[in-house]
Amino acid sequence: MKHTVAVQVANESGVLARIASLFSRRGFNIESLSVGQTEKEDVSRITLVVCGSQRVLEQLEKQLNKLIVVYKVSNITNDPAVSRSMAFIKVRADYSTRSEIIQIVDVFRGEIVDVANDSVMVEITGDEGKINAMEELLEPYGIIELVRTGKIAMTRGKK
Template sequence: MKHVMSILVENKPGVLSRVTGLVSRRGFNIESLSVGPTEDPTKSRVTIIVIANAVAYEQLTKQLHKLTSVHKIADLTNDAAIERELVLFKVAAPPERRGEVIEIANVFRANIVDVGRSSLTVEATGDERKLKGMEDLFRAYGLREVTRTGKIAMARSPKDV
């Protein structure tokens, strides 16, 4: 099963290395990894996606809790969570086909961030399905390059007032 982990850690050199090292030493492949500072400049949030069964995942979280630099671990797998990813597509787009590529970008609420002689670079954010749909459409024009960030996630706010 795919698990989305949100880990609040100290914002210090070496912390990310210790966290990812522990995950990889336990035999897990990190499917996605994203890290950045939080509203508190002394802390960073690490979002890791791993595939593991329930028992192995529980062992992993117990080991992570033992690291002194780890403050909190949230499993966003089954929670109502907001998940986003950023992707840059460099699409083959000679002048006579640019309008079509721009229209696809507009439908997906993406932005054109660079224009070359025979290509357009499109920036898009969204969930995995949206970005995969865009990629499939752009493949028909010729993808020259694709760069993706790791997924970030946050629990949704409670609905009760």
């Protein structure tokens, strides 16, 4: 099962190394990880998507909490939350297919952020399913390059 975990950590050098080292050493399987500053200058937030049983997840949370640089670990998998990731997809496009591609991208509320003679670059933001669907639809045209961010998530309302 997949879990989304939000981790507040100290914004200092070496923090990511500590967390990555913990995961590899204890054999936790990370699907995606994104990290960035928060509203507080000295705090960063890591959003993790991890696979594993409830027991594995419990151990992961406890091990993360043991790190001195970790301030707070919250499993937000079952909380009402908004989550997004983003992708750039460079797809083959010539004069005959370009307009079709633009239509597909419009339907998905993506954006064309670069156009070249034989390709376009698409920016798409959304949950995992949406990005997967976009990728599937663009596949037949020939995907040249794809890059996607890890997921970021925030629970709704107060808290």
